[in-house]
Amino acid sequence: MIDALAYSLVGVGLLLGAWCGIQAARDRATDTALMIAAIVVELALLVQTVVAVVRLSGTHLTEPVTFLAYAVGILLPLPLGFYLARIERTRWGSITLGFTAVVAGVMTLRLLQIWRSDLG
Numbered sequence: 001m002i003d004a005l006a007y008s009l010v011g012v013g014l015l016l017g018a019w020c021g022i023q024a025a026r027d028r029a030t031d032t033a034l035m036i037a038a039i040v041v042e043l044a045l046l047v048q049t050v051v052a053v054v055r056l057s058g059t060h061l062t063e064p065v066t067f068l069a070y071a072v073g074i075l076l077p078l079p080l081g082f083y084l085a086r087i088e089r090t091r092w093g094s095i096t097l098g099f100t101a102v103v104a105g106v107m108t109l110r111l112l113q114i115w116r117s118d119l120g
Contacts, residue, residue, distance in 0.1 A: 001052045006112045009048060012041055013105025020098025023091070030085040030093050038085075038097060042078045045104060049075060052111070063114060070111045077103045 016037055023030065052071045061067050081100025085093035 001048065001055060001112065001115050003112070005044065005048055005051075006108055009041070009044055009108045010105045010112075012044070013101050013103075013108065016041055017098040017102035017105065020094045020101060024094040024098065027091050028094065029089045029091065030097055034094070034097065035082065035085070038078055038082050038101065041101065041104065042075070042082075045074055045078070045108070048108070048111075052115070061114070067111070067114045070107060070114065074104060074107045074111060077107070 077100040081097040085097040
């Protein structure tokens with residue numbers, strides 16, 4: 001894993017979640033900027049997953065299945081939130097996207113903890 005990318009993704013996930021929360025508090029649906037931000041975060045998560053899986057092949061983790069499940073599972077919440085935000089054009093779409101962004105940030109942190117506990 002790339003530590004800087006992982007920590008950045010934790011922060012960006014939380015920031016995107018806060019941004020969506022502000023939109024929901026203002027009683028607004030997701031706008032184009034939020035959707036583009038979610039796509040960029042998802043692409044960064046994909047890069048992180050590819051790097052993590054490649055680096056996993058050259059290391060020995062005590063919980064490789066858990067690590068792999070988090071590495072692949074981290075790609076699922078944001079597209080689901082994106083889809084639900086697209087079909088729910090109310091403040092609830094913003095809440096859904098914000099929740100999934102926070103989930104992606106927390107899953108990244110957990111992925112980093114698993115990586116660090118075994119290799120740190």
